[in-house]
Amino acid sequence: MLNEAVLLESRSLREGVVARTEVLERVKALSLLPDDIHVTTAMVAAYFEVGVEAVKSLVKDHRDELRANGYRLLTGTELRSFKDLSQIQSRTPSLAIFSRRAVLNVAMLLRDSEVARQVRTYLLDMEYMARTAPVDNSVHSPADSLDDHIDRRITHILGTAVVPMFNALIENSGEHRKELIALRQDIQRVERRLCHHHTRLRRLEGPRKDRPLAGVMAAIDAMNGSEFEEHIAGLLRRDGCTDVVVRGGHGDRGVDITGRTPDGRPVVVQCKRFAPHNSVTSPDVQKFLGAAKVLHKADVALYVATCPFTRDALNISAEGGVTAVHRGLLEAWSAGTALNALG
Structure with missing residues (x-):
């Protein structure tokens, strides 16, 4: 009775949660165009593991709602400018692009996709947690979810690029070897703290047997x-x-x-x-x-x-x-x- 299906039926409910785009990355990695902002129809279809025609059909039925959340069909000069800025190699006369909000909007409308269903469930769960979590003004802010995403990217860069770079510098340095080793230790300490923070956050957000069904009031409002x-x-x-x-x-x-x-x-x-x-x-x-x-x-x-x-x-x-x-x-x-x- 109270489940993710309510999002399929209520546009007002979808409008109330469409800003929570961080759930996309938490369900599955979303590949972006070189501008790091948009995706194409094919990329949307790949994310939701459905055919391109399924996405096109959904756009046809809900074009106005998707436009309000960042969907655009580029042609002519606008398309050429976008290709130049995004370094896209394409000879098509038009190109449909989706913002993250538009992709999340698709998730709330796409029925025949397990990935979309997971996004809807996670979304309602976040809505429930946001309304029932204790207030802590000294720690929490609307940017918390964005901060978590940045933390994970920093952790990845530290582990795959910065630490190996210091290893190479230490190996080939004599005069500043001691200082470089100390700096590397500091960086590894930051990396461990970020990993610990992310693990703790995922544990707190994970399912609990004592938590009520997700989106209780969201379902009632619909x-x-x-x-x-x-x-x-x-x-x-x-x-x-x-x-x-x-x-x-x-x-x-x-x-x-x-x-x-x-x-x-x-x-x-x-x-x-x-x-x-x-x-x-x-x-x-x-x-x-x-x-x-x-x-x-x-x-x-x-x-x-x-x-x-x-x-x-x-x-x-x-x-x-x-x-x-x-x-x-x-x-x-x-x-x-x-x-x-x-x-």
Whole structure:
């Protein structure tokens, strides 16, 4: 239910994560043109291990979205200038090029590719980690992933070029041999520290049995109203509730779901799919409170939202006996944590 397939269906979700191009290199090495920025259609096909026609067909169906993320079809003077700058030897009258963002965009659209599927899974996993990781302003920044990529390139250069160069200098030097040996040791120490840093980072990012499914909220954000109500109904049934009925939009009398807790108490639920930057306000809760307690005489009232609640809304919820299931609590509930109000 909650997996990488949500990216295939939601353009808004794709737009929200398309900047995370570092996942491409972490799934598989991406070969670039000499300009170190772009790739051709054939190179995209090779990366995803599909035929060139599959990529061309995808571009035809999603040309506007890909253009917005760096796809371009070069012809005429623009093509000649690009060939000169990139040192490309080609006699074709046109050339399609993709930026890293466009390649990642392809990964989120390409269905019949195992590599693309892995990229989507990794992408949602990173989105989950970014939202749940502890804040540490002294260490982390938006450039962390780029720094890691640079660290790995530096490590490679140190090991394959710089250290061998010092070995040759030491072998042929007499007067400065001691100083060169000391410098080589310093460089090897930096190389070891970078390798250790990269190993630790990969271990931290690796799969853990205690981590919830990747992209929980990403999947929920991609649902429509009916799908969201059915999702909440499924969570109620999972946690032992009985007589669960989705009533949204059909004589619901101010609630979307009704049922009974595992111990038989009446439960009603209001489901709101608001954008994450919005908030549930006190009038929203007051309206639901009247329907839950007066019309339905419910013992348990849940107001479930995909966004935060204002402070006044939380206060009214607490005073009126409504459980405010905000975005963070919804994520935990969806990932398997039981909701205390149902116990």
